[in-house]
Amino acid sequence: MMPPLNLVTQLLHVLAAGLLMISFSMLAQRRTRRLIVLLAWQGVVLTASTLLVAVTAHLQHLYYSAALTLIEKVWLMPWILLRLMRRLGIEGDSDPLVNIPTLMLVGLGLVIFAFGLAQPISSLATTVTRQTLGIAMAVILLAFLMMIARHKAVTQVIGFLAMENGLFFAATSTTYGMPMVVELGIALDLLVGVFIFGIFFFQIREQFDSLDLHQLEALKED
Amino acid sequence: MNALALVSQLGGVVLAVALAPLLAGWVAQCRAWLQSRSAPSLLLPYRTLRKLFRKDAALATQASPLFRAAPYAVFGAMATAAAIIPSVTTDLPLARVADAIALVGLFATARVFIALAAMDIGTVFGSMGARREMMIGFLAEPALLMVLFNAFLMFGSTALPTIVKGTLDADGLTLHPSLAFAGVAFVMVLLAENARIPIDNPGTHLEVTMIHESMVLEYSARHLALIEWASWLKLFNYACIGFTLFVPWGIAPRTAGPLGLLLAIVWLLAKLAVAGAVLAVIETVSAKLRIFRAPEFLSMAFLLAVLGLLVHLLLQS
Numbered sequence: 001m002m003p004p005l006n007l008v009t010q011l012l013h014v015l016a017a018g019l020l021m022i023s024f025s026m027l028a029q030r031r032t033r034r035l036i037v038l039l040a041w042q043g044v045v046l047t048a049s050t051l052l053v054a055v056t057a058h059l060q061h062l063y064y065s066a067a068l069t070l071i072e073k074v075w076l077m078p079w080i081l082l083r084l085m086r087r088l089g090i091e092g093d094s095d096p097l098v099n100i101p102t103l104m105l106v107g108l109g110l111v112i113f114a115f116g117l118a119q120p121i122s123s124l125a126t127t128v129t130r131q132t133l134g135i136a137m138a139v140i141l142l143a144f145l146m147m148i149a150r151h152k153a154v155t156q157v158i159g160f161l162a163m164e165n166g167l168f169f170a171a172t173s174t175t176y177g178m179p180m181v182v183e184l185g186i187a188l189d190l191l192v193g194v195f196i197f198g199i200f201f202f203q204i205r206e207q208f209d210s211l212d213l214h215q216l217e218a219l220k221e222d
Numbered sequence: 223m224n225a226l227a228l229v230s231q232l233g234g235v236v237l238a239v240a241l242a243p244l245l246a247g248w249v250a251q252c253r254a255w256l257q258s259r260s261a262p263s264l265l266l267p268y269r270t271l272r273k274l275f276r277k278d279a280a281l282a283t284q285a286s287p288l289f290r291a292a293p294y295a296v297f298g299a300m301a302t303a304a305a306i307i308p309s310v311t312t313d314l315p316l317a318r319v320a321d322a323i324a325l326v327g328l329f330a331t332a333r334v335f336i337a338l339a340a341m342d343i344g345t346v347f348g349s350m351g352a353r354r355e356m357m358i359g360f361l362a363e364p365a366l367l368m369v370l371f372n373a374f375l376m377f378g379s380t381a382l383p384t385i386v387k388g389t390l391d392a393d394g395l396t397l398h399p400s401l402a403f404a405g406v407a408f409v410m411v412l413l414a415e416n417a418r419i420p421i422d423n424p425g426t427h428l429e430v431t432m433i434h435e436s437m438v439l440e441y442s443a444r445h446l447a448l449i450e451w452a453s454w455l456k457l458f459n460y461a462c463i464g465f466t467l468f469v470p471w472g473i474a475p476r477t478a479g480p481l482g483l484l485l486a487i488v489w490l491l492a493k494l495a496v497a498g499a500v501l502a503v504i505e506t507v508s509a510k511l512r513i514f515r516a517p518e519f520l521s522m523a524f525l526l527a528v529l530g531l532l533v534h535l536l537l538q539s
Contacts (some may be wrong), residue, residue: 010397013537017399020529021406028522101521108525108532115536134536 008056012173015049016132018113019169023142026162027107027149028100035158038083039073042165043073050172061180062172072187077194079162082140084198085154088205105150107142114138132173139166153211154202157197164190230311230483237487238304242451242458243267245494249457252502267454274447274482282343292339293441293448300333300455303402309462309484311474314385322370325463326363329415332452333359340437351436354513358421358433361520362414365407368527372404373467375534382463386470399537405468409504410523412464414516416457419505421516431511461497462490469493483499 022042025129029035047070052060098106118134142164147159164186171178205211247264254261264270281290282474303325306317320328337355340348376398377388415423417434438449466473474482474488511519 007397010399013399014397014402017402017533017537020533021403021526024522024526024529028518100518104521104525108528111529111532115532117534131537135533 008052012049012052012132015045015052016135016169016173018045019049019139019165020135020142023139023162023166024104024107026158027103027142027146030100032085032152032154032158033082035155036078036085039081039158039161039165040074040078040143042162043069043077046073046165046169050177051170053172053176057176059176061175065172065177068183068187072191073161073165076191080118080194080198082159083156084201088154088201088211098149103145107145110141110145111138114141133170136166136170136173139163139169142166151213153197153201153213156213157194161194163188226480227313227315231305231314231316233483234308234310234314235301235305238307238309238457238462239301239451241494242454243271243345243489243507245458245461245498246454248495248498249502252499253505256502256506267450270412271447271451274442274450275444279443279445283345285440286342289339289342289440291446292335292342293445293452295335296332297448297452297455299328299335300452300459303328303459304455304462306382306388307459307462308383308466308473310490311476311478311483312386313474313476314383317381317383322374322382322385322463323367323380324383326367326370329366329456330359330363332456334371336437336449339534340440343440345440346352347436347439351433351439354433355437358414358516358520361517362411362523365524365527366411366415368410368524368531369408370403372400372527372530373536375531376400382466386466386473387475389470390473390475390503394427398534400530400534401468402534403526405464407523408464408467410519410526412457412460412501413504414520414523416453416460418501420508420519421512423510458494461494464497465490465493 002060019042022038022045026035026038026042029038047066050062050066050069053059054066114137115134118137122131122133143159143163143166146162147156150159166187177183201211204213204216208216244264244267247262247267249262250266251264302320306314306320306325308314308317333355337352340352340355342348370380373385377385379385379388413419417423422433434453438446442450472486472493474486478486
């Protein structure tokens, strides 16, 4: 019925599925605080999958990037975001633009699209994790959807970070990760990005008394 | 061999009917412990049944025969369902007659009867509860079917014993990511279908929130006893469906003798104890949703199950 897979591949598939599940719960989540927690969990799953690939493929540099993921995405980023939330005093619900069941249906469509798209590409790859490319693309698209469907600045940044998680997973699953220099660069970029976003949040709130990005669409009168 | 099959078939039903109140009592006890209340006795459901069966039934004057028949129909549907779920052994002659889709149909039959009986008297609470129950039901049923389709797709059969056999015969541990999705979806459906906390609270009589309780308000004595027993049996059945799909280890294969069956019963008790405790934890840590959030909750379950199907198709291709 199906080809026998070894345990490592199966574990990787389970982790990939976990990543997808977390993406979907992020899509359905209303509370910003829970979103940040989910983002941290996504980082944990990402670390585990990277470590697993590193152990199976005996790749030195993947150990480093796993450690980097652990520090940056599980600890540092959520910590900064939670601090920002506390400083800005935003705790309440962030209502999505579209109602959640519709959003989930759109998300499901995106998943089908991503799986279809990945099918021919992954048949060309030779890594142990090639089948998870579809899931990685689905995670990226779902994060995109989350950014589009939310109208608070903080949740959009969380969507952005989730998208980066998806890209990172795509990189590890298809080509055993990017070169170390590139990865370090991206990690630093993200970190700086989050800092700049934090400054932006304060600026936006000072100008408009709200973090709702729809306020940015209106032109100032005077 | 045939005699043993018959015995295990009948024994399975009797066991389910006898153990269902115990499971309900165990869940209530775990909940009480977690909420640091003093726990009710494990045998409280049995005492409730005895008390109710002794009383005289009071019926509303405008009650139709349907109202009297409904408890028996509901209990019968649940007992039949217990007959086709391989909880102890896969050697069930009746399971060949009805597959898992018929099982969903049996649950639906019970739901229709109880909803009709609730509307029969014509009280406001009854019809309100019936309408809410139908709303939950029509959202939960497709989700349950999708969960079952996950297993069907994996083992190429709609019969529950074949699915159990498929998992038990597989050499070595195979991890199925799609079953993880299906498992989460199944737990959500179980909570919704058994009037558990995120959707309904089995322990409350607060008018605005109750669903299941408001439907059975008009029942008394033996009718109420049967309804209560049937709802405990439903929880038991759902737990056993969960075991057959996700943790079938311990279920006796077709070739097992009487000793194997006894061992399987011990396994079943252990699994039920764990499942009841987990259910109590879920109920304690989650808050009851507004009724208008229920569609969101159940559509999430449905979509997770569909995702499971998709992941299966992607990863096994």
